[in-house]
Amino acid sequence: MLLFLNVVEVYCQQSLEVSFKARHYEGQDVGLDSILAKNINRNCDTMLYAPDTILELLFYVGLDENKANKNLFYISKNYPNPTITGKTSVKIFMPQQDQLFIKVFDLQGYLVTEYTNILNKGSHSFDFFVGIPGTYLLTAMTRNQLQTVKIMSFGSNSQKPRIEYGSYREEIIPNQKTEQLINGFWFEPGDTLRYVGYAKTPHSINGSDVMESAPLQDTLIRLSIVEGQPCPGIEAVKYGGHLYPTVQIEEQCWLKENLNIGTMIHGDSTMKDNDIIEKYCYDNLRENCDETGGLYLWWELMQYSEEEGTKGICPEGWHVSTQDDLLTLVFAAGIGNTFKERGNSHWLPGYNDNGNNTRGFTALSTGYRSFDNSYNLKGKDAPFHSSTKMTYDWVFYLEFNIGSIVLSGTTRKDVGNAVRCIKN
Secondary structure, three states: OOOOOOOOOOOEEEEEEEEEEEEEEOOEOOOOEEEEEEOOOOOOEEEOOOOOOEEEEEEEOOOOOHHHHHHOOOOOOOOOOEOOEEEEEEEEEEOEEEEEEEOOOOOOOOOEEEEEEEEEOEEEEEOOOOOOOOEEEEEEEEEEEEEEEEEEEEEOOOOOOOOEEEEOOOOOOOOHHHHHHHHHOOOOOOOOOOEEEEOOOOOOOOEEEEEEEEOOHHHHHHHHEEEOOOOOHHHHHHEEHHHEEEEEOEEEEEEEOOOOOOOOOOOOOOOOOOOOEEOOOOHHHHHHHHHHOOEHHHHHHHOOOOOOOOOOOOOOOOOOHHHHHHHHHHHHHOOOHEEEEEOOOOOOEEEOOOOOOOOOOOOOOEEEEEOOEEEEOOOOOOEEEEEOOOOOEEEEEEEEEEOOOEEEEEOEEEEEEEEEEEEO
């Protein structure tokens, strides 16, 4: 007797969830307005809008990527999720005409409602009416493909739970670019994702934060909201293993943090012209560099160039701020309070009583390393070197001091100050 086996290649889609919470850096919880998620490896992005704070990442098991790009059955993440009205919608892409089965289960495994029909190739939308609040699993199946999304509902609908067919749009078999449009986001485990959270601070100022992760399981991302909005299209810069958020102030795009790049040397040592970027850390403690950035002699931060606006130790495409850059920054607001971080996390009481950071520059009190090798004024002072040379021994600098005072003038090249980079 001959036995013939009809082998059907079965593959399914799995998912993991990245959820988000946020608080202001002073400690108060804040509600996120929106979250931009970017896949750095695959150059695609998606946006979540409040009250949706859960990013569902879908990926395939049992199918190689080349084949998946040519012939994929899709179910998109439902929107809104969670729903507060008792109604949410999903889109399903059929790569060919086939019979579709949709089943919805509650978390106890009971079938809530179902739908079946033969559908043409293309994108089909469906509305799911929840009935009572809860968490549901919506599973869509063809003859050899199966995918599931999780639906959360905080609102109710007085009618019986049901699925209604919405609309149809004929589409070509997707390549990776159109897959992103259909499914919202393209992801494979191991990809690095960048998250940009936007929220109002407790003081009703627009704020943001940027983080990265490579999720392999359900993950909670805790964002720390700081005043200021990132530069459009350049939300952050990865440099020296550190992720620097950006901030747009008028027409200028700045790094939102003091630069912290290089190898720490002791305050009694002198920086040298070699292939190693060197930095001082206040009181010779690495944690001070991690918290408020490194302190650099002028020659070192310029990388031994005298050209105003040189790249120096800044990332590619950025430069050490010039006298004009810093004065343009100050004239944008006029008083120092609008640039200084709120509160006393990095400022001593009495030195930042009115700091409100409405410009989002987030000046932290770094102190400085003096020409006599001592460290001074941490908690009281925030001086920044510029790349503008005034004389052989002196350069222009900007300083945020006590109260709303902004000082500008000259400082010695052999003083170790903080540095901020500005986009070319």
